[in-house]
Amino acid sequence: MKQLNVLLLFCSLALIACSDDDAAQGTIDLGLSYTPVGVGAEWIYKVDSFSYDDNTGSTNIDTFNYWYKEVVAQKLSGSADETESSFLINRFFRYSDSADWKQANSWRLLKSNMRVEKIEENISFIKLLFPLASGKRWNGNMANSRERENYTIIWLDAPYSSYQQTCKVEQFKEKNLVEEITREEVFARNVGLVFKVSDSLNTQVKGTRGYRLRYILQTFKP
Numbered sequence: 520m521k522q523l524n525v526l527l528l529f530c531s532l533a534l535i536a537c538s539d540d541d542a543a544q545g546t547i548d549l550g551l552s553y554t555p556v557g558v559g560a561e562w563i564y565k566v567d568s569f570s571y572d573d574n575t576g577s578t579n580i581d582t583f584n585y586w587y588k589e590v591v592a593q594k595l596s597g598s599a600d601e602t603e604s605s606f607l608i609n610r611f612f613r614y615s616d617s618a619d620w621k622q623a624n625s626w627r628l629l630k631s632n633m634r635v636e637k638i639e640e641n642i643s644f645i646k647l648l649f650p651l652a653s654g655k656r657w658n659g660n661m662a663n664s665r666e667r668e669n670y671t672i673i674w675l676d677a678p679y680s681s682y683q684q685t686c687k688v689e690q691f692k693e694k695n696l697v698e699e700i701t702r703e704e705v706f707a708r709n710v711g712l713v714f715k716v717s718d719s720l721n722t723q724v725k726g727t728r729g730y731r732l733r734y735i736l737q738t739f740k741p
Contacts, residue, residue, distance in 0.1 A: 550651030553706040560591040561740040569731040585614045603631035682707035697723045
């Protein structure tokens, strides 16, 4: 029995030493590749929009499409060891795939070995919290003054559409007799955001009023 205890202790110490070596060599996968970002990177999305209006007593659905583009315009700041950086994201829209792009405003993105934070219309959201893990939860509003919203990783490193390794984050989901609200994002390794859902419907009235949005990545240029 004494020899068995010694053997178990030796194995435990060996495992700890191996874990320390992996950390020292930087082999632990935090999931940073799910949000690649660099000056000049460009993402183009096709947006499917569905508008619900019950003014006629029955729900009418208007459907239209437009294109949305994000471009990393410049690096604003970075730590000495490059573990945290801030970037300016320029945003563009067009209403057909042959029309000229029209610039809207700019957002900011902060990325570190701990989180990805996006400042949209001067409101900060924690999009990802590292290290990534299936089932992990965090308050996506921890960097702003809004009420707590539990972001949850639904799956990690699973295939989705044409992407082999993706991470789905459910940001908000509520369905009851009054409303139906869903917000979720899917990221792919070495690509970034590939799919986004934003639904907000009021079902309390006779018909339904609100909208559904689907952002589907068309092209990515690193």
